[in-house]
Structure formats: structure tokens, C-alpha cells
Amino acid sequence: MTLATSEASRTRATGASLRLAILLFVADPQWLVPSTVAPIVFGLVSFELFRGEGPYFLTYAILGAGMMSMWGQTLYGSGWATGQDRNLGTLEPTIQAPTPYLYVVLGRIIWNVVAGLFGGLVVYLVVVLAAGGPPQLPNPLLFVVLFVFVMVTLASVGVVFAAAFVYSRYAGFIQNVGEFAFYIGTGCMFPVVLLPFWTNPIALLFPPTWALDALRYVSIPGYAGFGWGWGWDLAGAVAVTGVYAAIAGTVFTRVERHVLETGDLSDY
Amino acid sequence: MNDDLAIEVRDLVRTFESRKGFFFGEKTHTEALKGVELNVGRGAIFGLLGPNGAGKTTLTKILSTLLLPTSGTVQVLGHDVVKDTSWLRSRIGLVLGGERGLYNRINARENLRYFADLYGIPASERDRRITEVIERVDLTWAADRRVEEYSRGMKQKLHIARGILHRPEILFLDEPTIGLDPKSARETRKLVRSLVVEGVTIFLTTHYMFEAEELCPRVAVLSKGKIVANDSIAGLRSRVGGDRTIEVEAYGFEDREIDRLKGLPGVSKVAGEAFGPLMRLTLRVRTDDTTPETVQGLLPGHPELSVRERRTSLEDIYLDLVEEEAQ
Numbered sequence: 001m002t003l004a005t006s007e008a009s010r011t012r013a014t015g016a017s018l019r020l021a022i023l024l025f026v027a028d029p030q031w032l033v034p035s036t037v038a039p040i041v042f043g044l045v046s047f048e049l050f051r052g053e054g055p056y057f058l059t060y061a062i063l064g065a066g067m068m069s070m071w072g073q074t075l076y077g078s079g080w081a082t083g084q085d086r087n088l089g090t091l092e093p094t095i096q097a098p099t100p101y102l103y104v105v106l107g108r109i110i111w112n113v114v115a116g117l118f119g120g121l122v123v124y125l126v127v128v129l130a131a132g133g134p135p136q137l138p139n140p141l142l143f144v145v146l147f148v149f150v151m152v153t154l155a156s157v158g159v160v161f162a163a164a165f166v167y168s169r170y171a172g173f174i175q176n177v178g179e180f181a182f183y184i185g186t187g188c189m190f191p192v193v194l195l196p197f198w199t200n201p202i203a204l205l206f207p208p209t210w211a212l213d214a215l216r217y218v219s220i221p222g223y224a225g226f227g228w229g230w231g232w233d234l235a236g237a238v239a240v241t242g243v244y245a246a247i248a249g250t251v252f253t254r255v256e257r258h259v260l261e262t263g264d265l266s267d268y
Numbered sequence: 269m270n271d272d273l274a275i276e277v278r279d280l281v282r283t284f285e286s287r288k289g290f291f292f293g294e295k296t297h298t299e300a301l302k303g304v305e306l307n308v309g310r311g312a313i314f315g316l317l318g319p320n321g322a323g324k325t326t327l328t329k330i331l332s333t334l335l336l337p338t339s340g341t342v343q344v345l346g347h348d349v350v351k352d353t354s355w356l357r358s359r360i361g362l363v364l365g366g367e368r369g370l371y372n373r374i375n376a377r378e379n380l381r382y383f384a385d386l387y388g389i390p391a392s393e394r395d396r397r398i399t400e401v402i403e404r405v406d407l408t409w410a411a412d413r414r415v416e417e418y419s420r421g422m423k424q425k426l427h428i429a430r431g432i433l434h435r436p437e438i439l440f441l442d443e444p445t446i447g448l449d450p451k452s453a454r455e456t457r458k459l460v461r462s463l464v465v466e467g468v469t470i471f472l473t474t475h476y477m478f479e480a481e482e483l484c485p486r487v488a489v490l491s492k493g494k495i496v497a498n499d500s501i502a503g504l505r506s507r508v509g510g511d512r513t514i515e516v517e518a519y520g521f522e523d524r525e526i527d528r529l530k531g532l533p534g535v536s537k538v539a540g541e542a543f544g545p546l547m548r549l550t551l552r553v554r555t556d557d558t559t560p561e562t563v564q565g566l567l568p569g570h571p572e573l574s575v576r577e578r579r580t581s582l583e584d585i586y587l588d589l590v591e592e593e594a595q
Binding site for chain 2: 009012013015016017019020023024027028088089090092093094095096097098099104257260261262263
């Protein structure tokens with residue numbers, strides 16, 4: 001029989017992977033903690049921390065706790081899903097299927113973006129409830145667009161983490177060591193410009209750095225980030241994300257070749 | 269490549285590199301396959317036998333595009349496994365079996381649906397195909413249960429269902445009946461035979477000699493990374509010295525008695541093995557001239573003597589070949 005590996009079947013594979021991610025999420029109640037309970041806690045703590053810090057304290061609270069809830073779900077989750085495939089022994093049959101593994105990873109990343117946004121929404125609702133009203137946002141529509149775009153940039157880095165998990169079973173170690181450096185280094189916690197200058201060029205290699213700077217520009221009047229404004233930040237984020245997307249296929253092809261050479265696909 | 273061949277392997281070498289020691293600084297190389305040559309015809313069941321660590325799984329993974337050869341050429345269905353990976357993957361089924369390799373938190377139907385989509389099975393056919401393979405492996409009653417509730421045997425059946433879901437032209441089965449109860453194992457063998465009738469080529473690795481004997485018209489024995497025999501079972505019988513085996517048991521034998529047995533007409537080999545105080549001599553016999561009665565007549569003075577004849581089994585052949593290779 002003839003089976004297509006056309007774009008249509010690749011899209012189907014991404015859809016199947018998204019569906020599987022949802023099924024696995026629903027089937028595993030422990031996910032309620034990072035998706036719902038943790039954002040509630042982060043939201044309340046953040047609200048108390050920033051209470052009384054000027055007119056935009058609610059925005060600070062939402063951005064701080066929101067990023068804390070979302071970055072792990074989106075970025076860490078993308079690599080973790082591939083690590084799970086290794087643990088379950090499903091990486092081997094998945095790689096053995098005719099669809100390139102990248103399309104499977106994309107499905108999971110889409111789900112992780114959605115789950116991350118859900119965490120962000122929970123934080124928003126918690127802070128709004130605690131404050132008794134919504135935050136002051138100079139441009140709410142742009143805020144929402146950039147908020148979603150931040151997730152896309154986090155997902156683009158998630159692809160790299162997923163590739164690392166295909167490459168080696170030790171990727172979890174690298175991810176565990178690097179996660180907080182990444183969290184701080186890309187400005188999830190506070191603006192990158194507050195860090196020593198030598199860290200800034202490195203931070204700009206990662207799409208979320210640009211997107212988060214843009215998000216702060218549009219949501220906090222008077223914010224002094226990299227200094228070139230949210231428009232250039234957005235352009236930079238799109239460009240760097242584009243580079244990540246462009247090299248993703250090559251990265252996965254090379255990583256797959258490497259694991260077929262080493263023969264450690266079933267190791268966990 | 270000959271069109272009648274499903275698999276053609278030439279001088280296949282596969283080396284694994286591993287690292288150990290302080291900061292993994294010390295490299296070691298293990299040669300798992302050492303110049304394997306193999307032809308497998310289309311539309312038949314081919315058995316690959318070998319002791320643990322012989323390289324069976326390595327060879328199966330190379331043939332099914334999950335591992336790259338270090339050197340040599342490997343063609344499956346007329347296509348190179350290194351260059352035409354994508355083309356081959358949609359036409360190959362692989363059943364590695366075991367407890368792993370399935371999404372345990374979802375049910376069998378959902379597991380199959382996921383892989384059906386990865387294999388690009390048309391959406392209009394997908395559900396029907398899933399129901400069909402679930403029925404073929406006799407899992408209909410448990411199809412909507414989570415896989416984590418499955419026994420090892422049920423998981424094995426689900427692995428098989430996944431392997432045949434996309435109707436592959438060639439199916440690689442690595443120990444397909446391991447963990448199955450006798451009834452399920454028999455049904456699996458029946459399923460394998462029915463797939464061959466449908467034109468599927470089966471490449472089977474197994475430790476169960478009776479299974480290979482029952483299913484495979486032709487088998488190869490892999491030992492220490494080399495094919496030490498590749499023939500029909502009748503051919504292998506003749507190679508190891510006859511299709512009749514006479515077993516003689518007593519409380520020890522003298523050397524001159526063993527020499528006398530070796531000199532009997534048609535006896536190609538006499539091997540001894542101790543079982544506590546008992547000693548068993550196994551005679552491979554090529555002709556009908558030597559019978560249990562002849563043997564009994566040559567061994568007077570053993571009131572406890574027991575002599576019986578049986579057909580030389582594939583297990584006998586296999587053990588002879590592996591032993592030969594070890595020497």
C-alpha cells in the first residue's frame with residue numbers, strides 16, 4: 001500500500017500529536033498542579049509582593065506570576081514530552097513512523113502553548129479578583145497579542161529542548177541545570193537590562209528576550225528596556241523566532257541521524 | 269537487487285562505541301555484527317535464531333531503519349535502508365514487544381489511532397482498520413481500557429496490532445510470543461501465517477525453537493555477530509549430522525563404549541552431557557542402519573540403561589551450531 005508523507009499527512013501527524021498531548025494531560029490528574037494550583041499560588045504571592053508599588057503594580061504582578069506559570073509549562077514541557085517518550089519506550093516506534101519527528105514535536109508544543117496560556121489566564125483572574133478590578137493597560141489589545149507571541153517564542157526554544165531530548169537521555173540534566181538561568185537570562189523574572197551588560201548579547205540570541213521586552217514596553221508606561229522600543233523588539237523577536245523555525249528541520253534531521261548512529265533511542 | 273528478495277544484506281558491520289571511566293573519557297568499541305551476509309525471499313517467513321547478545325536485535329533494527337550500519341549495504345524491498353528511509357518506513361512494520369513502547373495512560377484504541385495518523389492511514393479508513401486489527405489480535409473486549417491495566421501478554425498483542433495497522437509489506441517480529449499464554453501464542457502464530465498468505469514477508473527472531481520450526485521454512489543462526497548457518501530446516505538437519513537422534517542414558521560410560529557407538533553405521537556425532545549421576549549420550553544418525561536396539565546391544569552391563577529415539581529438533585541443530593561456533 002502507498003502511504004503519503006505529504007504536507008497533509010504531516011499536518012495530520014501534528015494534529016494527532018496535539019490530540020495525544022491533550023489525552024495524556026487529561027488522563028494524568030497531577031497536571032492540575034502546574035496548570036491550575038501553581039498559577040493560583042504564584043498569582044497571590046505576586047500580588048502581595050507588588051501591592052502598593054505604583055499605579056502599574058497589577059501589571060507587574062500579572063507579568064511576573066504569569067511568566068512564572070507559563071514559561072515552565074511551554075518551554076520545559078516541550079522537552080519533557082520527548083523525555084517521556086524515551087522513558088515510555090515510545091520514541092522508537094514514533095521515530096520509526098514515516099512522519100518526521102519534528103511534526104510530532106510541533107503538536108506537543110502547540111498544546112504546551114495552550115496550557116501555558118491557561119496558566120497565564122488563571123494568574124490574571126486571581127490577581128484581578130484579589131485587587132477587585134482589572135489592571136490599567138495602556139493598550140490591552142497589543143498586550144494580549146504580545147502575550148500570546150511570548151508563548152510562541154518560548155515554544156520555539158522548546159523545539160530545541162525537544163531535539164536535545166531526542167539527542168540524548170541526559171538532556172534532562174542539561175535542562176534542569178539551565179532552566180533557571182534561562183528564566184532569569186531571558187527576562188521572564190525581571191528585565192534583562194538589570195543584568196550585567198555582558199549577559200545581554202547572549203540573552204538576545206533567545207526569542208523570548210525580545211518578546212518579553214516588547215511586552216513590558218506596551219504594558220508599563222515609562223519602562224526602560226533595551227531602549228529601541230517595542231516595535232524593534234517585536235521585529236527582533238519575529239526574526240530570531242524565524243531563524244529558530246528555519247533551522248528546526250535541519251536540527252531534527254541531524255539529531256535523528258545521530259541517534260540512528262549511536263543506537264540509543266531506546267535508552268532511558 | 270533480485271526482485272524475489274525482500275532483504276539483501278552484504279558484508280554488514282555494526283560497531284557500537286561506549287564510554288566509561290572518569291568523565292566518560294575512556295572509549296570502548298563492540299562489534300555487534302561482523303560481516304553479515306543474508307538474503308530473504310519475498311512472501312515467506314524467515315526465522316533468525318541466536319543466543320542472547322548474538323546481534324539479532326541490532327540486525328532487526330538496522331533492517332527496520334532504526335539503526336545505521338557502520339559499513340556494508342542493506343536493501344529492504346529493493347531500497348537502501350540508509351538512503352530511502354522515508355520510503356521504507358511506510359512499508360515496514362516493526363514489533364519489538366515488551367512492557368514498554370505504549371502510552372499506558374490511554375486506551376488501546378487511542379494508542380492505535382495516534383500511530384495510524386503518524387502512518388498517514390486515510391482518515392476514512394482509520395477507525396475501520398483499528399477495529400480490524402484489534403479483532404485480529406483478540407483485544408476487542410479490552411480495546412477501551414487503559415493500557416496500564418493490560419497484562420504483559422495483552423501489551424504484546426497491542427504491539428502486534430500496531431505493527432500491522434498500516435498493512436506493511438514486510439513485518440519484523442522480535443520475539444512476538446514472549447509473555448503470551450499458550451493459547452494466545454498459538455493464535456499469534458496463526459495470525460503470522462495468515463499475514464504470509466496475504467503476501468506479507470515476515471522476519472522473525474525467536475528463542476522458541478518449536479516456534480521457528482513450526483513457522484519458518486528457512487532459518488538463519490546468528491552467533492557472535494556472524495551468520496553461522498542459513499538454510500531450510502531439512503538442510504540444517506543434514507548439516508549437523510542427520511535427522512534422527514538417539515539418546516542413551518546410564519550411570520556413566522567407558523571410553524571404549526563411546527568409541528563403539530561412534531563406529532556405528534550412519535552415526536555422525538556422539539555428544540555427552542552429565543545430569544547428576546546420570547550421563548546422557550546424544551547420537552546424531554544419518555541412516556536407518558543404527559536403531560535403539562543396535563545401541564542397546566552394544567552396551568551390556570548397564571541394567572539402568574535407557575535408550576530412546578526422536579527426530580532431531582531445531583533446538584538440537586541450534587545448540588550444535590552455536591556450540592560449533594563457540595569452539
